[in-house]
Amino acid sequence: MDLDPSLTALHRLGGFFVLRTAVTAGRPLPTLAQAYGPRSPDVQGDVLTSRVRRVAGALRVPEARVAASVAQQGLAARLWSVALGSAALYGAVPDLAPPLLRWDPEGSSPDDLWRPGVRPLPGDAATLAELVLHDHLEPLAAALRSRHRLAPGLLRGNAASALAGAARELDAWGRRHGRTDVAARAASLTAELLAHPLLTGAGSPAGAAFRRRSCCLYYRVPGGGVCGDCCFARPPRSSPRAPSG
Structure with a gap:
């Protein structure tokens, strides 16, 4: 079980799969652990609220809950892409613990993620579920x-659709x-993950296709x-309270 220290292979898959291993931003960046923390009374210091506002502005959508849904699905897509792409290509996945991942809430889509250094973990479905579902998406x-x-x-x-x-x-x-082999490995892992208790019932997979049972409000x-x-x-x-799952 080994990983390229720069995760170079992921760069070939496209922007959603990239995980930077060196922080290049010119300012301190919050970790995702900070983003998941309690709501801050200081709106300017609440990085999750900042991200939702950034998405709302980019989409020109007045409803904060719509922007929040889109923001959550975008971040879920990034996390699943890094984890699933690593597992499918390398047979291993980098440790994605929230205190280790830095994130720019003011960045554009796809969300930019940084993690200094790479510590490989097993690329099996149980590890991916722990890293992405339990540590991040919950x-x-x-x-x-x-x-x-x-x-x-x-x-x-949103979590199932992103996966x-x-x-x-x-x-x-x-x-x-x-x-x-990469396609087959990704398909096998995805089937196991969609059967996880936190995702089961979210939609109906059929090969590479997927039909969800809720709406993201896009x-x-x-x-x-x-x-x-x-x-x-x-x-x-459109109605004030459209069905959303």
């Missing part, structure tokens, strides 16, 4: 729900580059629509 969901009116099913659907999306990218990359973004795996066939009529 506290992230709790932190967001303490700030915004978001249904648990919506956030669970399925990472798997589709790895499947496509593996087939394009004659690395069917249709409420100006100019938005339904996503490819949405439970809706077409955008529902």
Whole structure:
């Protein structure tokens, strides 16, 4: 079990899969552990609220809960991509503990993540579930729900959709580059992870396809629509309390 110290192979997969191993920002960056912490009375010091506001501004969406959903799914996609990509390519995954991962809440999409150094862990489904679901997505969901009116099913659907999306990218990359082993490994891990108690029932996988049972609310973004795996066939009529899982 070994990892390239710079995780170079992940760079070939695209921006969502990159994990920087050297902090290059010109200012101190918070860790994700800080982002998941209690809500700060100082809005300027609350990095999770800052991220939601940054996403809301970029999407020009007035509803904070919509921006919060999009922000959560974006970060989930980054975490799953790094973990699943590493496991599929290397057979190992870097330690992604929240106190080790630095993050720029004011950055653009995809979220930029830094981790000084690389400590390899086993690339099996149990390790990925512990690293991503338990260490990140559970506290992230709790932190967001303490700030915004978001249904648990919506956030669970976002987590499952992000995982399925990472798997589709790895499947496509593996087939394009004659690395069917990478595609097969990603598919096997994803099937195990979607059966995890924290994700089971979030959607219906069918090969590389996935249909979720909740809506991420993206249709409420100006100019938005339904996503490819949405439970809706077409955008529902906007209402103050549209179904969200």
